[in-house]
Amino acid sequence: MSENVWTSKSLSDRLRGAVASFGLPRLIIAGFLLLLFIMAPFVGVNFFTQITNTLNRFSWNAVMVLAMVPMVHSGCGLNFGLPLGIVSGLLGATMSIEFGFTGAMSFVMAIVLATPFAVVLGLGYGWLLNRIKGGEMMIATYVGFSAVAFMCILWLLLPFKSPNMVWGLAGKGLRTTISLEGYYDKVLANFLQVRIGDLVIPGGTILFFALLAFAMWAFLHTKTGTAMTAVGSNPTFARASGINIDKIRILSVVMSTWLAAVGILVYQQGFGFVQLYMAPFYMALPAVSAILIGGATVNKASITNVVIGTFLFQGIVTMTPTVMNSMIHMDMSEVIRIIVSNGMILYALTRKSEAIR
Amino acid sequence: MTENAPLLEMKGIRKDFFGNQVLTDIHLSLKEGEVLGLVGENGAGKSTLMKILFGMNVIAETGGYDGDILLNGEKVRFGSPFDALAAGIGMVHQEFSLIPGFTATENILLNREPRHKAGVVSQIFGERLETLDRKKMQDQAASAIQRMGIRIDPDMVISDMPIGHKQFTEIARELSKDQLRLLILDEPTAVLTEKEAEALLASIRGMAASGIAVIFITHRLQEILDVCDRVLVMRDGYAVQDVPAARTSIPEITKWMVGRSVDTSASARADEQLETGRVIMSISRLWVDMAGETVRDVSLDVYEGEILGIGGLAGQGKLGIPNGVMGLYEAGGSVTFDEKPIPLNQPRSCLDASIAFVSEDRRGVGxxxxxxxxxxxxxxxxxxxxxxxxxxxxxxxxxxxxxxxxxxxxxxxxxxxxxxxxxxxxxxxxxxxxxxxxxxxxxxxxxPRFLFVSEPTRGIDVGAKELVLNALKRFNREHGVTVVMISSELEELRQICDRIAIVSGGRIAGILPATRSSEEFGMLMVSQVK
Amino acid sequence: MSTKNQTASFGAKLGRLARDNSVPIMFILICAVCIPLAGFSGGYLLNEIITRMGRNTFLILSLLIPIMAGMGLNFGMTLGAMAGEIALILTADWQIWGIPGVVLSMILSIPLSVGLGLLCGKILNMAKGREMVTSYIVSYFINGVYQLVVLYMMGSIIPIAHSSIKLPRGYGIRNTVSLLNMRQCIDNLWAIRVGGVKIPVLTFLIIALLCLVILWFRKTKLGQDMRAVGQDMNVARDAGVDVERTRIISIVISTVLAGFGMILYLQNMGNISTYSSHSQIGMFCIAALLVGGASVDKASIGNVFLGVSLFHLMFIVAPAAGAKITGDSMIGEYFRVFVSYGVITVALVMYETKKRRAKASLGRQLELEQKGADK
Known part of the structure; x- marks a missing residue:
């Protein structure tokens, strides 16, 4: 009977339903990006170079967006505290260089060295978030900020010696930007690189992301992963089913923090530099808005959301400056990025259905 | 205004919620200074009737009502509680509507504060910028408290008050309204100590003497006899009796409240067989902190293989028992299952012991x-x-x-x-x-070996109800699972349970075989366990 | 016996006082350690604090009303700051200087602030229960719009006459707009010097006037409604208070005041950093207020003054003290940034845990009741 009801709905109703479920802002953003791609050849921008740039930026950022998934699943909301994980990654990166690892090995060691920091910080952060259920997002933001500011002091004080990293004159204190040449600059990107004419695909980086994304997908299909989704979907149900909510939430926070640490390392290998001090400060917002653009909500997110969202977001970030510049000789990309990303977060925060958890 | 017309008349009030008839042809009339006691089981339609009278939005949202309400002989139809208030009807709800950080005075005059005469600023920017006249507020609150006749401190902050005083603050708020002619009190004594309740009854008599009519809803029948002029008994959406309070008694009212001639408890097994069964779960001295369903000091044995019903009026604590045992709400006391102690406040320990729970809160917990x-x-x-x-x-x-x-x-x-x-x-x-x-x-x-089922038929239609009850019974009989079913509907409990425990005031008022008469259970429901 | 009881209760009181005021006490300790290390003279410190008090107090006072209405720390005060900046840029372009310039800017900022405040209030009404994080994102979002207006529309759509404030490309405003002809015009009028310490009397009078207005406002019907809405929206609604409207009004008032505050702040500084002046101001004001002992749901004028003095004292002495200890002045810079964020984090955590503790207390009561019955 219900099948009849479904088919009897008119096409326009269904279309409207599809738009509603997809979300108008998402539609606008996707349409805008499509427009940019269509216009690119007309204003004299090389289409394939643009695709290459977009793919590159996608590959740098995707892991950090993936880091949003576990905490959204466990109901901790959007991880505005991403800088905490980034800081762990930076510690891994600087220590790996300090200990003299080079080439691909330095990348592996950076991940290995970042892991204990990510785990310990994640545990503490998770413990804190369990004490303040309901106010996670605001506090996460400020935990991230505090961590970045605290690390600024440590970057100056920690006894790093490597001449590639410390200020030349003083001989101590880390530089704000550290070149990765000779270390893990483009180690993933150059591995399995695919070239088709102007189109260059950073195969290794994308493969690395795919591996992590697959692991996340697989985790969500295990017993513990199922429990995590249930905790986010209805914590009371999960508790009544004998789940230790606090433990699951802490696990999700640790996973998210670790993925953020790995994410920043992947970003660095693509970008070619380690950025210290205040650089991680605003890194949470692009990741948050990317996953929201991909169709996630405050308490539901999937791997598909990550892929689509990162692609759309990075697409706009790379395409707008070039296309708009060639069109109207005005680089408004930064402003558009700010409005789009924060507008998307606002849209997610103010939706009624998501206010009730 | 028509002379000699009663203050309030409700004529032929009918109401259905999506085809489900909850009120049928209710007639009610009330004179100035008269106190009417309104009694009935949960779901009898008392609160729906009062919601209609008070113009609550939920009535209009669900399709309005049929019938007429007359105030002083004039037909009225309230679009919102504010219309009802303006017409001189006041209502004290069960849930407090008080600002916790305000004093009694500020709450009594909430949004009706007297203000100083308009200054320059308020003339430009509107009257919301007039300053409050604290002196006048004090006077008005004091006079309202005076009219109530119960002393409360007008300067005390609500969050510091004992619960009874919060109740009195609400009543004083209604009394401070000059236009008040009819006051509805919805179970006001439920949260009061004995002394406070007595003071309130005296206060109701005082109000009546000053010409205010009162509709008094309570489950404590003695109070009805003590203070009311008339009693209206409701059952299943009908007004079954409307008699002067002086000419009736508690047993009689109880009978009207629950009195159904049907006897469907045929399924119950014989008393002897049950009492000799093995105790599978033993609850002792349980307290549960569940808002609105607080449990105090409950001890209860459940026999293996039986279906035990737990009944009682809403808010008396029957729902707190399974929620406390299952660890969903903070609880204390001790529970043993199969001779092994079950640690409280850990849902997992119950589930591991093969105890399952169907929560009354389907959407929230289930x-x-x-x-x-x-x-x-x-x-x-x-x-x-x-x-x-x-x-x-x-x-x-x-x-x-x-x-x-x-x-x-x-x-x-x-x-x-x-x-x-x-x-x-x-x-x-x-x-x-x-x-x-x-x-x-x-x-x-x-x-599971043991199943708690809480309000399994709440809010579902008749067909599904039957199916659910049968499934439970089959589960019990075929798999030998012990079932404890909590329900507000006594008839439903009598239909499938072997024994029924009645909870009142957070305590077990008594346990009877399901074969006993409805009146006996009704007496337990309205009894006060100390 | 009774004296012992008294001392015990006195001790308990002292303990509670210390717990309730842990943040200011911590700051007093930090300052007590840093002041001797920094080695500034008392006169210098006093002068600096008086200057900063005049500069910042008005802005911080703008936070009080949303707290009263239960909407938490208004991170959206940045909106007012942006409105103030746009007004100042326009006045600067019209070459209206001195006190008339300040007054004109304030008048110009009102419609902008009201518009932004309405928008912010409406959005916050759609996100009840997560007002703070939403107002925080609103401030970023509007910052994007602000950049769109100032960087692209000013000079192209909105006429800007003077090239001194325009970017060389012909549209958009320069990174710094000089307010030299307006600099400290209010601070210097009627200023007096007491033993080398300059006291900007007029500025303090304006601040005192605002304090009086806030005190008066609390006594009005609207103020009472805001307190009611802040404590329990549903009860207030049942009593007939227009909750949504009241909340929007509180945000609008806060935004307008923040706009005025920003103009006072910038006339003291003497120039506008077009793209960064406002971005940190919300954070510093909120941190200062919290340092003064305010919490997310409770703040007084006293908190503002204590906060602004302690916070800025720390701000002055921390870099110097840090430099003394480590030989690197950047350490102190970063330390004060860390402390600013840290104090907001701590205040937010304390607020959330307090909310949860209040919920758990009824169980204790039941347990005690039963124990009492046993006796």
Whole structure:
């Protein structure tokens, strides 16, 4: 009977339903990006170079967006505290260089060295978030900020010696930007690189992301992963089913923090530099808005959301400056990025259905 | 204004919620200074009737009502509580409507504060910028408290007050309204100590003497006899009796309240057989902190293989018992199951001991609304008993076995006749009755030895009700599972239970075989356990 | 016996006082350690604090009303700051200087602030229960719009006459707009010097006037409604208070005041950093207020003054003290940034845990009741 009801709905109703479920802002953003791609050849921008740039930026950022998934699943909301994980990654990166690892090995060691920091910080952060259920997002933001500011002091004080990293004159204190040449600059990107004419695909980086994304997908299909989704979907149900909510939430926070640490390392290998001090400060917002653009909500997110969202977001970030510049000789990309990303977060925060958890 | 017309008349009031008739032809009239006692079981229609009178939005949202309300002989139809207030009707609800950080005075005059005459600023920017006249506020609050006749400190902040004084603050607020002619008190004595309740009764007499009519809703029947002029007894949406209080008695009122001639408790097994059974669960000195359903000092033995009913009026604590034992609300005391102690406040310990629970809060606790039926039914057994999982790498990876999950879900969809488009349909898309069946399926899938079922038929239609009750009974008889069913509907309990415990005031008022008469249970419900 | 009881209760009181004021006490300790290390003279410190008090107090006072209405720390005060900046840029372009310039800017800022405040209030009404994080994102979002207006529309759509404030490309405003002809015009009028310490009397009078207005406002019907809405929206609604409107009004008032505050702040500084002046101001004001002992749901004028003095004292002495200890002045810079964020984090955590503790207390009561019955 219900099948009849479904088919009897008119096409326009269904279309409207599809738009509603997809979300108008998402539609606008996707349409805008499509427009940019269509216009690119007309204003004299090389289409394939643009695709290459977009793919590159996608590959740098995707892991950090993936880091949003576990905490959204466990109901901790959007991880505005991403800088905490980034800081762990930076510690891994600087220590790996300090200990003299080079080439691909330095990348592996950076991940290995970042892991204990990510785990310990994640545990503490998770413990804190369990004490303040309901106010996670605001506090996460400020935990991230505090961590970045605290690390600024440590970057100056920690006894790093490597001449590639410390200020030349003083001989101590880390530089704000550290070149990765000779270390893990483009180690993933150059591995399995695919070239088709102007189109260059950073195969290794994308493969690395795919591996992590697959692991996340697989985790969500295990017993513990199922429990995590249930905790986010209805914590009371999960508790009544004998789940230790606090433990699951802490696990999700640790996973998210670790993925953020790995994410920043992947970003660095693509970008070619380690950025210290205040650089991680605003890194949470692009990741948050990317996953929201991909169709996630405050308490539901999937791997598909990550892929689509990162692609759309990075697409706009790379395409707008070039296309708009060639069109109207005005680089408004930064402003558009700010409005789009924060507008998307606002849209997610103010939706009624998501206010009730 | 018509001379000699009664203050309030309600004529032929009818109301249905989506075809479900909850009020049928209610007539009621009230003179100035008269006190009317309104009694009835939960669901008898008392609160719906009062909501209609008070113009609550929920009535209009659900299609309005039929019949007429006359005030002083003039027909009125209130669009909102504010209209009712303006017409001189005041209501003190069961839930307090007070600002916690304000003093009694500020609450009594909330949004009706007297202000100083307009200054320059307020003339430009509007009257909300007039300053409050604190002196006048003090005077008005003091005079309202004076009229109430119960002393409370007008300068005390609400959050520092004992609960009874909060109640009195609400009453004083209604009395401070000059236009007040009719006051509705919805179970005002439920939260009061004996002394406070006496003071309130004296206060009601005082109000009546000054010409205010009072509608007094309570489950404490002695209070009705003490203070009311007339008693209106409601049952199943009908006004079954309207008599002067002086000419009736507690047993008589009780009989009217619950009196049904039907006797459907044939299913109960004989008393002797039960009392000799083995005690499977023993609850002793349980307290539970569940808002609105507080449990104080409950001790109870459950015999193996029986169906025990727990009944009682709403708010008396019957729901607190399963929620406390299952660890969903903070609880203390001790519980032993199968001679082993069960640690409280840990849902897992109960589930591990093979005790399952179907919560009364389907949407809040019972279901993952945003997930599929498969997840809803398979989740607890998966997490607690490692069912529906495939192990890889020597148990290191426990992978969801989608095929097994689908198999078990469709089995329960068939056996409980859950109407859905498929096992992947989301739980929130089902009707209430079908959601309830999913909750049952979830508990059955755990294959428990002991099952708590809380309000299994609340808010579902008759057909589904029958199916749910039969499924429970079958589960008990065929699998030998001990069932404790909590319900507000006594007849439903009598229909399938062996014994019924009645909870009143957070304590067990008594346990009787289900074969006993409705009146006996009714007496327990309205009794006051100390 | 009774004296012992008294001392015990006195001790308990002292303990509670210390717990309730842990943040200010911590700051007093930090300052007590840093002041001797930094080695500034008392006169210098006093002068600096007086200057900063005049500069910042008005802005911080703008936070009080939303707290009263239960909307938490208004991170959206940045909106007012942006409105103030746009007004100042326009006045600067019209070459209206001195006190008339300040007054004109304030008048110009009102419609902008009201518009932005209405928008912010409406959005916050759609996100009840998560007002703070939403107002925080609103401030970023509007910052994007602000950049769109100032960087692209000013000079192209909105006429800007003077090239001194325009970017060389012909549209958009320069990174710094000089307010030299307006600099400290209010601070210097009627200023007096007491033993080398300059006291900007007029500025303090304006601040005192605002304090009086806030005190008066609390006594009005609207103020009472805001307190009611702040404590329990549903009860207030049942009593007939227009909850949504009241909340929007509180945000609008806060935004307008923040706009005025920003103009006072910038006339003291003497120039506008077009793209960064406002971005940190919300954070510093909120941190200062919290340092003064305010919490997310409770703040007084006293908190503002204590906060602004302690916070800025720390701000002055921390870099110097840090430099003394480590030989690196950047350490102190970062330390004060860390402390600013840290104090907001701590205040937010304390607020959330307090909310949860209040919920758990009824269980204790039941347990005690039963124990009492046993006796």
């Amino acid at each position: 279901l993952l609304l945003d997930e599929s039926l498969e997840w809803n039914i398979a989740f607890p057994p998966m997490q607690i008993q490692n069912k529906f999982l495939k192990s890889y790498l020597g148990g290191l990876i426990k992978w969801r076995d989608e095929a097994a999950i689908r198999e078990v879900t469709s089995r329960y969809v068939d056996s409980l006749q859950i109407r859905c488009t498929g096992t992947r349909q989301k739980a929130k898309e089902l009707s209430g009755g079908n959601q309830q069946k999913v909750c049952l399926a979830k508990a059955f899938a755990l294959e």
